[in-house]
Amino acid sequence: MYKPKAGALSVAGIASLAVLSACGTTGGGGPTSGGGGALGSCRGTITVATDLPLTGGDATDGPFPAYGAQLAVTQANDHHTLGGCRLKYVSKDDSSVAQNGHDPAQGAANITALAADSSVIGVVGPFNSSVALTEIPIASQNHLPLISPANTNPGLTQPGTNPAIDTNALYKGVHSYFRVIATDTDQAEILAYVATKELSATKAFLFDDQQTYGKGLRLLFQKFYTQDGGTVVGSPASLPSSTKTFSTQLGEASTDGAKLVFFGGTTGNGCGLVRGQMAAAGLTVPFLGGDGCEDTKFLTDAGANANGAEATSAPDVTKLASAATFYSDYAAAYSNLTAPYNDGKKEPYTAYGYDAMNILIKAIKAALINNHAKVPADIMTFRDDVITQLHSVSYDGAIGHTTFDTNGDTTNTGFTLYQVQSGAWATKETLAVDTSGNVSVKS
Amino acid sequence: MNDEAGAGAPGGGGPAAGSLLQSTRALLVAPAGLVPRVRRPTGAGRAIPVLRGMYRWASGNFPAILLLVIALTVIGVFLQGQGHDQGLTLMGLQLRNALVLGAIYALVAIGYTMVYGIIELINFAHGDVFTASGFYAILIATLFGLNGLAAGGPGGLVLALLILFPVVMLMSGLTGMIIERVAYRRLRSSPRLAPLITAIGVSFFLEGFMLTRAGPDNVPTGRSAWITTHAFTFGGVSVSWKDIFVVAVALGLMFALGAFIRGTRLGKAMRSTAQDRDAALLCGININRTISVTFFIGSALAAAAAIVYTINLEFIQWNLGYRLGIIAFTAAVLGGIGNIVGAGLGGFLIGAIYVFGGQLVGGEWSEALIFAVLVIILTFRPVGLLGVEVTTRA
Numbered sequence: 001m002y003k004p005k006a007g008a009l010s011v012a013g014i015a016s017l018a019v020l021s022a023c024g025t026t027g028g029g030g031p032t033s034g035g036g037g038a039l040g041s042c043r044g045t046i047t048v049a050t051d052l053p054l055t056g057g058d059a060t061d062g063p064f065p066a067y068g069a070q071l072a073v074t075q076a077n078d079h080h081t082l083g084g085c086r087l088k089y090v091s092k093d094d095s096s097v098a099q100n101g102h103d104p105a106q107g108a109a110n111i112t113a114l115a116a117d118s119s120v121i122g123v124v125g126p127f128n129s130s131v132a133l134t135e136i137p138i139a140s141q142n143h144l145p146l147i148s149p150a151n152t153n154p155g156l157t158q159p160g161t162n163p164a165i166d167t168n169a170l171y172k173g174v175h176s177y178f179r180v181i182a183t184d185t186d187q188a189e190i191l192a193y194v195a196t197k198e199l200s201a202t203k204a205f206l207f208d209d210q211q212t213y214g215k216g217l218r219l220l221f222q223k224f225y226t227q228d229g230g231t232v233v234g235s236p237a238s239l240p241s242s243t244k245t246f247s248t249q250l251g252e253a254s255t256d257g258a259k260l261v262f263f264g265g266t267t268g269n270g271c272g273l274v275r276g277q278m279a280a281a282g283l284t285v286p287f288l289g290g291d292g293c294e295d296t297k298f299l300t301d302a303g304a305n306a307n308g309a310e311a312t313s314a315p316d317v318t319k320l321a322s323a324a325t326f327y328s329d330y331a332a333a334y335s336n337l338t339a340p341y342n343d344g345k346k347e348p349y350t351a352y353g354y355d356a357m358n359i360l361i362k363a364i365k366a367a368l369i370n371n372h373a374k375v376p377a378d379i380m381t382f383r384d385d386v387i388t389q390l391h392s393v394s395y396d397g398a399i400g401h402t403t404f405d406t407n408g409d410t411t412n413t414g415f416t417l418y419q420v421q422s423g424a425w426a427t428k429e430t431l432a433v434d435t436s437g438n439v440s441v442k443s
Numbered sequence: 444m445n446d447e448a449g450a451g452a453p454g455g456g457g458p459a460a461g462s463l464l465q466s467t468r469a470l471l472v473a474p475a476g477l478v479p480r481v482r483r484p485t486g487a488g489r490a491i492p493v494l495r496g497m498y499r500w501a502s503g504n505f506p507a508i509l510l511l512v513i514a515l516t517v518i519g520v521f522l523q524g525q526g527h528d529q530g531l532t533l534m535g536l537q538l539r540n541a542l543v544l545g546a547i548y549a550l551v552a553i554g555y556t557m558v559y560g561i562i563e564l565i566n567f568a569h570g571d572v573f574t575a576s577g578f579y580a581i582l583i584a585t586l587f588g589l590n591g592l593a594a595g596g597p598g599g600l601v602l603a604l605l606i607l608f609p610v611v612m613l614m615s616g617l618t619g620m621i622i623e624r625v626a627y628r629r630l631r632s633s634p635r636l637a638p639l640i641t642a643i644g645v646s647f648f649l650e651g652f653m654l655t656r657a658g659p660d661n662v663p664t665g666r667s668a669w670i671t672t673h674a675f676t677f678g679g680v681s682v683s684w685k686d687i688f689v690v691a692v693a694l695g696l697m698f699a700l701g702a703f704i705r706g707t708r709l710g711k712a713m714r715s716t717a718q719d720r721d722a723a724l725l726c727g728i729n730i731n732r733t734i735s736v737t738f739f740i741g742s743a744l745a746a747a748a749a750i751v752y753t754i755n756l757e758f759i760q761w762n763l764g765y766r767l768g769i770i771a772f773t774a775a776v777l778g779g780i781g782n783i784v785g786a787g788l789g790g791f792l793i794g795a796i797y798v799f800g801g802q803l804v805g806g807e808w809s810e811a812l813i814f815a816v817l818v819i820i821l822t823f824r825p826v827g828l829l830g831v832e833v834t835t836r837a
Contacts, residue, residue: 210807234527239806242766245544245756248801248809251536255529255679273661276757282681297660303757304667 039083039365042373047088047117048073048360050353051110051125051135054093057101062127063341065149065353066091068326069124071333072357082365085375090120094131107131108138115142118379121364121386122147124356127349129153129212132177133165141173143383145390147180147360149352153216154183157407161185162216176387178408180356180399181349184213186413186433187290187312188220191262193431193439194310194417195221196228199286201260205253206236207246207274209265217290218264225262233258241269250274250281259285266292272301279305286310294418294425306423312415315430317352317399318345326351326398355397363389405435414442518799532679537798543686543755545794546693550748551771552778552786552793553700554619554741560781561717561737562631567642568622570768571649572742576615576749577759578657581664583610594668603669611750612743619742620735628731646765653761661760664753689751696747697787700740704783709736717781770797770810773817779827788829 050069053062073089076082092110096103107126114120115138122145126132129151136156139146155162156170157177171177195201204225208218215238222232233256237249253261261278263271271293278287289298291313299306317323330344344350367385368375376382395402403411417428430442501508515534523530551573558566584590584607593603626641670685704710712733715723724730753759774793778785793813800812820827 235805237806240810243806244760244763247540247543248537248798249806251540252527252533252802255533255536256527273758280683280685280755300663301661301758303663303665 038369039085039373042083042085042368042375044375045086045088045119046082046121046364046375047090047119048357048364049090049092049114049120049123049125050357051092051094051107051114051123051131052127052353053095053102053131054091055095055101056097056099058095058127060340061347061349062093062095062102064344064347064350065124065127065356067334067337067341068149068330068344068350068352068354069357071330072354072361074333075329076358076361081361082368083373085368087361088119090114092123092125094126102126102128102131104131104134108134111135111138111144111146115139115144120144121379121382122360124149124353124360126151129156132156133170136170136177137172139176140171143174143176143380143387145176145178145360145363145383145386147178147356147390149179149356150181150349151179152181152184152187153212154185154220155216157409158183158185161220162212164212174384174387175408176383178359178390178404178410180352180359180402180410180412181314182413182415182433183409184217184290185220187415188217189224189433189437190312190415190417190431190439191221191288191290192224192228192230194312195225195260195262195288196230197439199260199288199310201230201286203231203233203256203258204260204262205233205249205256205258207249207261207263207265207270208236208238209241209263209269209271210238211241211265211269214265214269214290214292216264217292218262221262221264221290239270241265243270244273246270246274246277247281250277250283254282258283261285261287263287263289263293265290267295267297267301270301272298272306275302275309276305291415299420299423299425302420306420309420310417310428311425312417312431314348315399315414315416316427317348320398320400322396322400323351323398326354330354351398355395355399355402358397359390359393359395359402360386362395363393366393411435518803522802529679533802535678535680537802538795539680539682539686541795541798542791543689543794544797545791546690547748547752547755547790548767548771548774548793549787549790550693550696550744550751551767552774552790553697553783554745555768555772556775556778556780556783556786557737557741559775560783561713561734562627563635564627564638564642565772566622566627566738566741567639567768568626568645568649569741569745570764570766570771571646571653572615572619572622572764573745573749573752573767574653574759574761574764575618575649576611576742576746577664577753577763578653578662579611579614579746580607580750580753581662581759583607583614584665590665590668593666600669607750608747612746615746615749616739616743619738619745623735623738628734650762650765657759657761659761661758663758665757666754667757669754685755689755692747692751693787693790696744697783700744700783703740709733713737770813773813777817777820777827779830782827782829785827785829789827792828 050066052066054066070089070091073087077087092114094103094107094110095101096106111123114123123139124147126135126148127150132148132151133156135146153162155165155167157167159167195204206218206222208215218236222236226232234252261274261283263274265271271289275287275298287309289309289311291311294311294313298309302309318327327344330350331342334342340346363386366389367382370385376385391404393403400412400414405411413433414430416430418425419428431439432442433439515538519531519534521530522533527533551569554569555566558564558569587606589603589607592599622645626645627638630638630641670688672684674682674684674687676682704713712723712728713736715726715728716730716733720730770793771790774789775786777792778787778789796813796816797809801809804812824830
């Protein structure tokens with residue numbers, strides 16, 4: 001039987017003692033438990049954690065996936081998913097006052113503390129790619145599973161995709177980093193597919209906003225678009241976010257016969273303005289952007305010229321049938337929270353936090369079953385077992401079907417293509433990329 | 444001692460700096476170049492002095508014009524070589540873009556240069572007066588239902604413009620006068636740093652006010668239907684009436700201003716105040732009123748620039764004028780600060796540097812190029828482009 005060390009107990013605190021006392025009385029699987037019975041003889045408390053930005057400027061984003069993850073732990077304990085073993089939930093905040101939001105240094109300190117705690121088996125987080133850069137090396141060295149609900153920067157897992165990141169240097173130990181959100185590589189492949197196959201645009205003029213996300217997406221789009229047979233006309237325009245007049249570049253695009261205008265970046269940095277100024281430059285060709293463009297500000301900035309513009313964005317999971325139960329469970333569990341936190345649909349990443357934690361729990365359960373319902377005495381062995389299980393996990397959750405490839409990236413790579421119709425964004429179709437890079441329309 | 448600045452710049456600039464200031468004042472006095480000051484009645488020139496002046500200017504600057512045409516052709520051929528199928532067309536298109544952008548810079552630059560010419564103050568709030576005018580224009584257009592009127596046809600458009608321009612220019616002119624009265628007048632005989640700091644303060648105040656009132660995002664002006672028709676296509680370059688409108692308004696107002704300063708009593712008062720404030724006072728000129736009028740005119744021109752900007756680009760943002768103002772100020776310095784013709788020329792030049800620099804070097808370098816040119820000009824010709832010319836004449 002697994003006995004937590006004294007140090008772990010002190011961290012575990014009162015909540016875990018209460019859970020421990022309940023542990024013995026409820027032996028086998030609960031009424032809705034699916035297979036908890038195999039772990040009926042399991043004894044002990046296993047700690048799972050989240051590391052997300054909860055305060056400062058990120059207070060409108062980070063708490064949602066944290067609440068989602070917490071709900072997954074509560075439900076697992078209620079349903080005795082781990083049989084006689086119990087889960088304890090620890091929440092860490094990677095915001096700092098100095099940064100007024102997510103802080104890579106705070107994230108590193110959190111992961112160091114969690115890795116040193118021999119009861120912690122895995123972490124859901126972080127939210128921001130910049131925080132992941134400091135956390136991945138620590139988690140890798142300490143064999144600590146890290147499942148991000150929101151990191152989209154491909155450089156975190158795919159070598160060579162981001163010139164600013166030495167991907168291989170991040171993993172000094174085991175590859176313990178996973179994510180349930182698709183990367184900008186997938187998004188760029190889907191955008192290139194839409195450009196060449198659906199819009200049949202043979203020549204494109206490219207813009208970006210010089211920032212990590214925007215320029216990264218533009219470079220990836222350029223790569224896949226060229227691979228798919230498209231030609232980039234002129235030289236791609238990489239303009240500062242303060243740019244308001246795009247007539248020079250749009251003039252170049254029109255005389256060079258561009259059949260498509262692509263913008264990698266956010267509406268705050270001019271996505272809607274470019275679309276709005278295309279007509280005056282004599283460009284009546286399609287406009288395509290990434291998830292930074294798909295918002296209401298785009299509609300304001302592009303004005304009367306917004307109609308017809310297309311952009312990909314994260315799948316709208318709030319409308320998925322698989323997520324309906326989750327959102328009603330969330331509303332029931334957190335009805336006492338103040339708005340907006342009492343409604344999980346206010347933030348798309350809520351369901352991603354929930355699924356990430358459920359995937360971690362599923363891997364823990366599989367590892368325990370393999371070890372004959374015993375918690376391994378050595379935490380490093382246990383973490384290694386969980387990482388092995390994560391690499392082969394197959395999970396149907398709120399956001400759909402998730403498995404991980406060798407890089408730890410999700411194979412659930414859907415992006416939804418939206419189009420402005422009658423002055424509002426409308427869902428056009430959802431596309432996905434398979435492991436060999438082929439894009440197909442899912443719905 | 445009311446006019447210590449004219450006696451020598453602070454920090455021991457010495458006689459050289461003093462004469463520089465005198466000469467920059469002289470620029471406002473003698474904005475010659477485009478229209479001759481002394482009319483020689485000879486034949487047709489007497490009937491249409493503007494045309495005659497243009498002919499004289501063109502023949503006098505023939506080498507420069509020839510050089511410009513050659514440079515533009517070289518750019519076109521170079522673009523062709525860079526892999527653009529229609530290099531000359533692209534050059535023509537960018538020339539059009541440069542003129543449209545330059546017209547707006549020129550109108551704003553004149554406001555900077557006029558204020559500097561008369562009280563040696565860099566009015567940092569001027570760019571924000573531009574932004575405020577954009578919001579005034581939205582207000583007036585909504586109040587009078589001008590967007591619907593302008594979309595109704597050519598007659599409605601002319602009527603809408605005839606309402607919008609005077610009303611908004613009046614509002615902005617009064618704003619400029621109030622700023623001068625509140626923030627600058629009492630500091631007129633203080634060290635020059637004091638009004639400079641209040642100018643920055645007024646700029647921050649206006650930006651903060653507009654941010655809280657209008658929000659951080661671009662505010663659409665709803666003027667997309669005002670001027671939509673295409674005028675003509677020349678050598679593959681499509682020119683719309685909107686482009687022509689922007690440049691025509693700028694040139695028209697600049698000529699009107701030139702005529703006002705040369706031909707009216709107030710204009711004469713402005714010139715004499717710029718030349719020597721104390722002497723002007725002794726001659727019975729109302730200095731306060733003259734300076735107020737200068738601020739009124741400068742701000743009204745910024746308002747005209749804002750109106751054409753919002754018809755051309757259809758949005759305004761709370762901090763739009765900050766960057767545009769700095770670029771326009773650069774245009775004023777490039778042309779020779781204090782010189783109205785220089786400000787106009789500088790505006791069009793900066794527009795050209797912005798657009799052609801963006802095309803030839805890359806859009807990310809446009810603003811860097813503007814300031815690089817400024818540094819070069821100030822190093823080798825500190826009084827600006829037209830400064831030297833007038834200095835030798837004066």
